[in-house]
Amino acid sequence: MAELQRDPISRAQFLMMGIVGSLVGAVLTIPPAVYVLSPTIQTNFQGRSDIPDEWIEAGSVWEIPSGAPMEFRVEFSQKQTYDAGQPGAEEEPSPEGVPPNVGTAINTVLVSWRDGKLPGVLEDNRGTQTLSASEVEELSRRINVLSNHCAHLGCPTRWQAEKGLIVCPCHGGEYDINGHYRAGPPPHGLFRFAYEIREDGGLYVKHDFTNGRPWVV
Amino acid sequence: MTDFPAISISYLVLQKLEFPSIEFPYLGTRGLVGIVMLIHIFFATLFVGYAIGSPLLQAWSVRTGNPRFERLAHSMARFNLLTFSLGATWAVMFLVVLVGLYPRVASGLFTHFFWFFPVMAMASMLLTLWLFYFHYYRAKNRALPKNIAAGLAAAFFIWIWQVILTGIDTFMVTGGGPGNPAVPRGTGVSDIGSAFDSLISPMWLTLNIHRTFANLSWPAFAVAAWAAFMYARSKKAEDKAFYDWAGSMGVIWGTVFLLLQPFAGFFIALTLKNLDYQAGELSAPGASGPYDRLVGSGAESTFTSNLLWINLLMVVGLFVLSNVAMYLGAGRHPDRVGRVPIRFFGLLAAVAGLYSISPMAEWPFLYMRYIMIAVMVLATAGTLVAYVRARGRFRYGSPGGWHRAALLALGILAAVVTLNMGFMKSNSRAPYTIYGDDSYRVQSENPVGPGELRPENAPKP
Numbered sequence: 053m054a055e056l057q058r059d060p061i062s063r064a065q066f067l068m069m070g071i072v073g074s075l076v077g078a079v080l081t082i083p084p085a086v087y088v089l090s091p092t093i094q095t096n097f098q099g100r101s102d103i104p105d106e107w108i109e110a111g112s113v114w115e116i117p118s119g120a121p122m123e124f125r126v127e128f129s130q131k132q133t134y135d136a137g138q139p140g141a142e143e144e145p146s147p148e149g150v151p152p153n154v155g156t157a158i159n160t161v162l163v164s165w166r167d168g169k170l171p172g173v174l175e176d177n178r179g180t181q182t183l184s185a186s187e188v189e190e191l192s193r194r195i196n197v198l199s200n201h202c203a204h205l206g207c208p209t210r211w212q213a214e215k216g217l218i219v220c221p222c223h224g225g226e227y228d229i230n231g232h233y234r235a236g237p238p239p240h241g242l243f244r245f246a247y248e249i250r251e252d253g254g255l256y257v258k259h260d261f262t263n264g265r266p267w268v269v
Numbered sequence: 270m271t272d273f274p275a276i277s278i279s280y281l282v283l284q285k286l287e288f289p290s291i292e293f294p295y296l297g298t299r300g301l302v303g304i305v306m307l308i309h310i311f312f313a314t315l316f317v318g319y320a321i322g323s324p325l326l327q328a329w330s331v332r333t334g335n336p337r338f339e340r341l342a343h344s345m346a347r348f349n350l351l352t353f354s355l356g357a358t359w360a361v362m363f364l365v366v367l368v369g370l371y372p373r374v375a376s377g378l379f380t381h382f383f384w385f386f387p388v389m390a391m392a393s394m395l396l397t398l399w400l401f402y403f404h405y406y407r408a409k410n411r412a413l414p415k416n417i418a419a420g421l422a423a424a425f426f427i428w429i430w431q432v433i434l435t436g437i438d439t440f441m442v443t444g445g446g447p448g449n450p451a452v453p454r455g456t457g458v459s460d461i462g463s464a465f466d467s468l469i470s471p472m473w474l475t476l477n478i479h480r481t482f483a484n485l486s487w488p489a490f491a492v493a494a495w496a497a498f499m500y501a502r503s504k505k506a507e508d509k510a511f512y513d514w515a516g517s518m519g520v521i522w523g524t525v526f527l528l529l530q531p532f533a534g535f536f537i538a539l540t541l542k543n544l545d546y547q548a549g550e551l552s553a554p555g556a557s558g559p560y561d562r563l564v565g566s567g568a569e570s571t572f573t574s575n576l577l578w579i580n581l582l583m584v585v586g587l588f589v590l591s592n593v594a595m596y597l598g599a600g601r602h603p604d605r606v607g608r609v610p611i612r613f614f615g616l617l618a619a620v621a622g623l624y625s626i627s628p629m630a631e632w633p634f635l636y637m638r639y640i641m642i643a644v645m646v647l648a649t650a651g652t653l654v655a656y657v658r659a660r661g662r663f664r665y666g667s668p669g670g671w672h673r674a675a676l677l678a679l680g681i682l683a684a685v686v687t688l689n690m691g692f693m694k695s696n697s698r699a700p701y702t703i704y705g706d707d708s709y710r711v712q713s714e715n716p717v718g719p720g721e722l723r724p725e726n727a728p729k730p
Binding site for chain 2: 204205206222223224225226233234235236237238239240
């Protein structure tokens with residue numbers, strides 16, 4: 053302490069230097085930091101998806117059984133945050149047809165019928181592969197198209213046939229067949245994909261959710 | 270292409286070199302977080318051990334009038350002051366990589382444990398630092414009672430920090446369950462009761478006991494290794510005698526808490542095994558509960574069970590080395606009193622320890638491994654008693670070279686065991702370690718469904 057007290061700078065001067073230095077440092081560093089981090093801020097904090105807004109076929113409604121959800125794997129293309137516009141970045145699709153600067157996000161979609169009951173439309177039209185507009189509307193009302201990521205911390209949930217519930221292996225969250233919250237730490241039910249059913253029975257999903265976004269902080 | 274040729278050329282060169290992408294290959298994002306955390310843990314465990322040890326040794330110095338306790342206490346406190354910022358820097362690095370690579374999980378944990386981590390634990394840390402600085406600087410003024418009290422209070426608050434952080438840590442392995450209340454929606458903060466429910470997850474108590482003993486045992490072995498090293502560098506007879514004495518203290522203190530560790534570890538495994546909501550429900554192919562992954566249930570070893578096996582080998586090594594160090598250290602007695610019983614107990618501990626890690630450890634019946642570990646622990650306790658009884662007449666100042674080599678080996682092995690234990694514990698959660706964080710492109714490692722598990726955890730054909 054004795055050495056410090058002999059320092060020619062007084063405490064007030066030291067504090068003033070610290071405050072002014074902090075202000076100057078903040079002015080110099082915050083704008084470039086925000087500029088560099090803006091893609092991440094936009095996707096992770098402002099919720100803008102870096103996955104193109106397009107319909108991807110998940111499967112067919114004819115495959116979905118009664119009493120249990122069906123798992124479909126869907127691969128969305130995903131634009132990489134920092135790749136585009138960099139010097140040397142590819143501008144043409146690869147020989148395999150993969151668009152430039154695009155990765156993929158593989159999602160598992162749990163699809164079930166409301167309360168596990170097969171809609172009458174499907175029972176009547178088994179084998180008929182074309183659906184009328186009213187039948188599509190009826191099926192759209194009766195279907196659950198769920199993200200399998202737990203609404204708590206995002207672990208992959210799965211159907212537990214013995215319990216008749218969708219369970220999370222990480223922290224024991226439980227959901228019913230409709231994806232509604234039953235027990236455990238999750239704050240709400242499973243996230244629901246935006247979806248559409250087409251005349252041929254094809255089920256299409258978008259990387260968009262009707263009850264919040266699973267990946268946004 | 271850019272207008273700056275130098276940048277374009279360097280970019281093309283980098284492309285030609287085919288550098289791995291920025292997704293932390295080889296290490297992986299988990300590996301990066303894990304390594305940063307392990308470096309922090311190396312310093313953090315020493316800090317906790319010396320924060321507890323320093324005031325206790327100082328109090329012992331007052332009680333016995335032996336100035337060596339005071340000197341060792343001061344060395345410990347000084348080590349903490351010198352290395353705290355280094356350990357804290359790595360803790361900040363850990364938070365940076367955690368928040369950067371796992372933003373959803375990090376924010377989920379921060380809001381759920383808000384009253385415990387950002388509030389109580391950080392308050393404990395501030396109190397620890399203030400009290401510990403007081404403890405260190407007032408030591409020079411000989412204000413001993415206040416000084417010791419401040420040191421003990423600092424030790425208490427850093428222990429509170431450990432207890433809270435272990436709660437959050439164990440929540441990630443055994444926390445939750447259907448009986449746990451739902452966390453608040455959105456960015457809301459959990460109330461204290463709900464967070465406390467999660468904090469005292471099944472593994473919380475046993476892991477805290479294990480960590481408390483570990484933070485007292487491994488830093489003591491580190492003292493022994495440091496003393497063996499410093500002995501060689503010291504010139505004065507007084508210093509040589511002090512470092513010889515400090516090495517002996519380190520072995521005693523480290524062995525006392527080492528004896529408790531196998532029991533605490535056993536109860537951790539038992540807690541994992543009894544975890545009903547995970548153990549019984551993960552019957553999907555390739556998936557299993559943390560206990561199964563830890564011990565490699567079903568005759569299939571996992572990466573984590575291999576780590577457990579390596580840890581068991583090293584723990585037996587620690588016990589054997591402790592016995593060797595005490596046997597050689599007993600040579601300080603003018604009549605070498607204690608060496609005969611130590612030879613007996615040491616050999617018994619070594620044979621039992623080696624049996625417990627041998628391929629026939631489950632012969633003639635299943636629990637032979639545990640029985641042999643218990644025999645090893647009891648025999649080492651016998652060695653410790655014989656060593657401490659002989660210690661009254663030890664002459665310090667000229668330890669043998671083999672003795673110092675044993676102390677150095679003990680310190681290094683204890684450090685490796687400590688770090689590998691943390692590595693193993695975190696791996697018991699794998700493959701559920703990447704929580705659907707889609708914004709980061711690690712799909713090959715992201716278990717999006719039962720069929721998308723990591724290759725090492727996939728069912729064997």
